[in-house]
Amino acid sequence: MGYFENEFGINDNLCQMLLEKALSKGGDFADVYFEHTIENWLMLEDGKVNRSYGNILLGVGIRTVKGDQVGYGFIQELTKESMLSAAATAASLVNENSRPVASSYKSLKTPNYYPFNDSTIDIPLQSKLPVVKAINEKCFSLSNLIIKVNAGFHDSIKRILIYTSDGVKAEDILPRNFLFASTVAKKDGRTEQSWYNFGGRRDFSYYSVGMAEKLSEIVVARTVNLFDAIQPPAGEMPVVLGPGVTGILLHEAIGHGMEADFNRKKISTYSNMLGKKVAQPFVTIIDDGTNPQQLGSINVDDEGIPGKKTVMVENGILTSYLHDKISAKHYGVEPTGNGRRQSYEHYPQPRMRNTYMLGGKEAPEDVIKAAKNGIYIEDVSNGQVKIGEGDFAFYVSQGRMIEDGKLTAPIKDVNIMGNGPKMLENITMVANDLQLHEGGAGACGKGGQSVPVSFGLPTCLVKSMTVGGTRQKGGAS
Amino acid sequence: MNREIYDLCRWVIDTAKKYGATDSKARMSRRKFVEIRYRDRKPEVVKEATTRGLNLDIYIGGKFSSQSTPDLRKDALEDFIKKAVDNTHFIEDDQARSLPDQKYYAGRIDKNLQLADPEHNELTPEKQHEIAKTIENSCLEKTGDKVISVEAGTNKSEWEELILTSNGFEGTTKTTDCWAGASVTVADEGDRRPNGYFWAGARSLADMPSLDYIGEEAARRTLDLLGGKKIKTVTLPVIVENRVVGNLLNGFLSGLYGGNIQQKRSFLANKKGEQVAANLFTIIDDPLIEKAFGSRLYDGDGFPAKQRTIVKNGTIENFFIDWYYSRKLNCEPTTGGTSNLIIPPGDKSPEMLMKDLGRGILITGFIGGNSNSATGDFSIGIIGKLFENGVPVQSVAEMNIADNHLNFWNKLAAIGNDPWKYGDWLTPSLVFSDVMVAGI
Numbered sequence: 006m007g008y009f010e011n012e013f014g015i016n017d018n019l020c021q022m023l024l025e026k027a028l029s030k031g032g033d034f035a036d037v038y039f040e041h042t043i044e045n046w047l048m049l050e051d052g053k054v055n056r057s058y059g060n061i062l063l064g065v066g067i068r069t070v071k072g073d074q075v076g077y078g079f080i081q082e083l084t085k086e087s088m089l090s091a092a093a094t095a096a097s098l099v100n101e102n103s104r105p106v107a108s109s110y111k112s113l114k115t116p117n118y119y120p121f122n123d124s125t126i127d128i129p130l131q132s133k134l135p136v137v138k139a140i141n142e143k144c145f146s147l148s149n150l151i152i153k154v155n156a157g158f159h160d161s162i163k164r165i166l167i168y169t170s171d172g173v174k175a176e177d178i179l180p181r182n183f184l185f186a187s188t189v190a191k192k193d194g195r196t197e198q199s200w201y202n203f204g205g206r207r208d209f210s211y212y213s214v215g216m217a218e219k220l221s222e223i224v225v226a227r228t229v230n231l232f233d234a235i236q237p238p239a240g241e242m243p244v245v246l247g248p249g250v251t252g253i254l255l256h257e258a259i260g261h262g263m264e265a266d267f268n269r270k271k272i273s274t275y276s277n278m279l280g281k282k283v284a285q286p287f288v289t290i291i292d293d294g295t296n297p298q299q300l301g302s303i304n305v306d307d308e309g310i311p312g313k314k315t316v317m318v319e320n321g322i323l324t325s326y327l328h329d330k331i332s333a334k335h336y337g338v339e340p341t342g343n344g345r346r347q348s349y350e351h352y353p354q355p356r357m358r359n360t361y362m363l364g365g366k367e368a369p370e371d372v373i374k375a376a377k378n379g380i381y382i383e384d385v386s387n388g389q390v391k392i393g394e395g396d397f398a399f400y401v402s403q404g405r406m407i408e409d410g411k412l413t414a415p416i417k418d419v420n421i422m423g424n425g426p427k428m429l430e431n432i433t434m435v436a437n438d439l440q441l442h443e444g445g446a447g448a449c450g451k452g453g454q455s456v457p458v459s460f461g462l463p464t465c466l467v468k469s470m471t472v473g474g475t476r477q478k479g480g481a482s
Numbered sequence: 483m484n485r486e487i488y489d490l491c492r493w494v495i496d497t498a499k500k501y502g503a504t505d506s507k508a509r510m511s512r513r514k515f516v517e518i519r520y521r522d523r524k525p526e527v528v529k530e531a532t533t534r535g536l537n538l539d540i541y542i543g544g545k546f547s548s549q550s551t552p553d554l555r556k557d558a559l560e561d562f563i564k565k566a567v568d569n570t571h572f573i574e575d576d577q578a579r580s581l582p583d584q585k586y587y588a589g590r591i592d593k594n595l596q597l598a599d600p601e602h603n604e605l606t607p608e609k610q611h612e613i614a615k616t617i618e619n620s621c622l623e624k625t626g627d628k629v630i631s632v633e634a635g636t637n638k639s640e641w642e643e644l645i646l647t648s649n650g651f652e653g654t655t656k657t658t659d660c661w662a663g664a665s666v667t668v669a670d671e672g673d674r675r676p677n678g679y680f681w682a683g684a685r686s687l688a689d690m691p692s693l694d695y696i697g698e699e700a701a702r703r704t705l706d707l708l709g710g711k712k713i714k715t716v717t718l719p720v721i722v723e724n725r726v727v728g729n730l731l732n733g734f735l736s737g738l739y740g741g742n743i744q745q746k747r748s749f750l751a752n753k754k755g756e757q758v759a760a761n762l763f764t765i766i767d768d769p770l771i772e773k774a775f776g777s778r779l780y781d782g783d784g785f786p787a788k789q790r791t792i793v794k795n796g797t798i799e800n801f802f803i804d805w806y807y808s809r810k811l812n813c814e815p816t817t818g819g820t821s822n823l824i825i826p827p828g829d830k831s832p833e834m835l836m837k838d839l840g841r842g843i844l845i846t847g848f849i850g851g852n853s854n855s856a857t858g859d860f861s862i863g864i865i866g867k868l869f870e871n872g873v874p875v876q877s878v879a880e881m882n883i884a885d886n887h888l889n890f891w892n893k894l895a896a897i898g899n900d901p902w903k904y905g906d907w908l909t910p911s912l913v914f915s916d917v918m919v920a921g922i
Contacts, residue, residue: 055576239920393675398850398863473882
């Protein structure tokens with residue numbers, strides 16, 4: 006720690022000056038957020054690691070808050086004069102008497118949910134190359150249907166320093182990294198493609214040639230599987246969500262509606278549901294910043310609040326929204342540590358971290374059996390939700406038909422449609438197999454900002470959702 | 483860009499060479515913007531900043547890397563360049579990788595595309611506050627007692643870049659833009675709170691529609707969403723509204739890019755010269771339209787901009803192929819990506835098209851979904867209005883369409899007279915016949 010002081014001369018006196026400037030025309034509070042991020046991409050195409058991309062982010066964002074109003078200025082040049090001008094921009098929001106700021110700053114101490122010995126960013130490129138190249142060799146060896154392999158490794162180190170006008174100083178180092186692979190296969194004139202990744206906030210020891218081979222096996226199986234896939238009939242039917250990555254559905258369909266900014270503005274479908282029954286008693290949904298090495302974990306949020314675990318739905322009752330400082334003040338509660346931002350160019354908003362549902366009592370096979378006829382979803386992508394209506398849509402990238410209580414043909418190229426509150430009500434069974442997704446590529450978009458998140462789910466049954474295919478139910482394909 | 487920046491950019495090229503790059507491309511850019519948002523008749527967000535940066539492409543023979551930094555202090559830059567060159571040595575050699583042959587830089591048109599408004603600085607923050615307030619007012623008046631929330635706002639930005647390459651390319655571009663609009667939420671039955679929006683943009687404030695129109699349009703579009711529900715799965719004609727045609731078109735275009743073709747991920751790879759869509763379907767890529775958002779004098783490789791017909795009467799005439807993939811595909815490059823895309827408009831308004839069709843669904847929004855560039859299969863959620871006897875009768879939500887692009891674009895039956903103005907794809911409303919819309 007002390008990185009910004011050592012590298013850029015940022016200290017308590019300077020930050021106090023910036024905070025004083027930010028509150029020189031009034032406001033409830035102010036904060037200063039420094040960021041230095043280094044990120045790299047190594048990419049393999051046509052058998053060679055033939056390109057790398059690198060990017061540096063360096064700057065400071067200064068925020069003045071008055072009620073629910075935000076003044077924000079940011080600057081890349083870390084000179085006193087430039088930073089004071091960004092603070093003056095933030096201060097221009099209000100025109101009242103100045104507000105005093107803290108005279109001393111206490112360093113925030115938190116557990117570290119993502120310790121590392123070997124930062125991936127410091128590992129030389131030549132050590133990463135064999136891991137990426139192993140994917141190419143393994144994928145081609147697994148199936149002669151594979152005609153193209155793309156693979157790569159992404160890693161970043163984000164260093165942040167936050168000062169708040171109420172006297173908190175917080176510093177953190179957030180690693181993020183993932184190994185990814187995609188394959189294209191051809192059979193009888195048809196082409197299929199698939200993609201997968203492993204990662205999170207990991208140490209470099211997490212990655213190896215062995216992991217590259219495991220990743221290759223998954224992505225090749227997913228691609229080749231699609232040659233047997235059919236489109237399910239269109240219309241309403243029972244849907245079983247498999248464990249793990251399908252938790253993205255929970256994130257989109259339910260989690261966004263529980264972000265407190267949408268609720269304090271009364272534009273979420275969940276705005277009047279706090280304290281009410283929204284699901285069956287066996288449904289508990291959590292948003293958690295404290296899971297070791299998970300992509301959405303944060304030691305401290307971007308407003309200087311420690312990473313926490315927040316129960317949103319407990320035994321079917323909506324118990325808490327996800328708060329930043331503005332919404333916490335609005336509702337008269339403690340912030341939940343969900344104030345996050347993409348970078349110093351952005352002000353914080355309530356955002357999810359790792360969102361998951363606790364496991365239930367059922368065996369996964371009993372959940373599938375109970376669905377009788379419907380679809381089983383193994384992976385989804387491209388989720389989108391309309392916050393006010395609660396309506397959402399997802400693309401099913403991997404799944405199977407359920408016929409007479411058994412998993413049968415793979416399915417492909419279908420969307421599922423639903424409504425968040427209705428889906429919550431319609432979860433009628435939850436299995437005992439909660440899995441958190443072990444990925445590093447998950448990013449959530451909101452208000453023009455993208456932040457890394459993760460998710461998880463046990464197998465569960467939604468008694469009815471709309472499946473969008475090209476076949477009428479009971480008709481020919 | 484001033485002389486100082488030009489000299490710094492030239493120094494970057496020279497320094498990359500000094501440390502061992504055989505070729506390089508340096509791009510310096512600067513952006514200044516102001517954003518103002520209003521809600522509950524007071525400012526919700528006031529944001530302002532200036533950003534700048536260097537992007538440096540390094541070639542050591544066929545070894546390639548691309549690096550960017552915002553830190554333009556010369557000593558920091560020298561260290562950045564040295565590390566970038568050092569790291570590039572570890573990349574594997576790719577014979578297709580190089581700067582373009584200089585002959586492809588020739589022929590740039592000398593034309594003022596009017597992409598920067600000389601009066602841009604007259605749009606002061608004070609005026610921007612007035613714009614946001616006016617839009618909020620007109621929106622609130624139109625939404626009446628149904629309103630829950632109106633967020634009205636405006637952004638303006640000024641952007642410029644300088645590109646130099648070690649083999650002689652030089653390019654500068656300066657643009658301005660301003661945007662204004664509102665996002666509206668209204669009360670519906672139960673806990674449903676439909677949210678709609680309307681934003682308009684132009685290179686200069688003078689070319690924007692009236693502020694009252696912007697506010698009223700945001701309100702109208704939101705009120706139109708009231709009562710949305712899914713109906714029984716049905717096959718009927720659909721009209722895809724101008725501003726959302728791009729969501730569908732994007733999936734078709736994915737098959738036309740050189741990268742997807744070379745990586746065997748294109749459902750259109752072998753179809754140049756073939757008719758793959760209805761006769762009505764023509765796409766023109768035109769980078770030379772004055773004041774348009776996609777206009778440019780040179781593309782990402784430095785090739786001079788020119789108009790191209792991509793699809794003519796349903797037949798593919800051109801792919802989007804940049805320098806790198808042209809070398810891998812062993813063909814002539816065109817351009818790596820779209821500029822302004824034009825689908826030539828028809829002569830009927832969406833209202834007239836609805837009257838002609840009698841019954842159908844007007845699709846005003848898409849949600850989620852996916853399009854597979856390798857197969858052309860797509861599936862996407864829709865939002866819109868069921869119309870009967872040419873008149874909207876029911877808002878629809880939670881519904882879906884799925885098809886293959888090679889089938890779907892053959893269903894194109896009519897084109898509206900209303901090309902979308904506020905983006906770089908100038909798409910009119912499109913009518914498709916016999917589309918299955920999945921619901922209950």
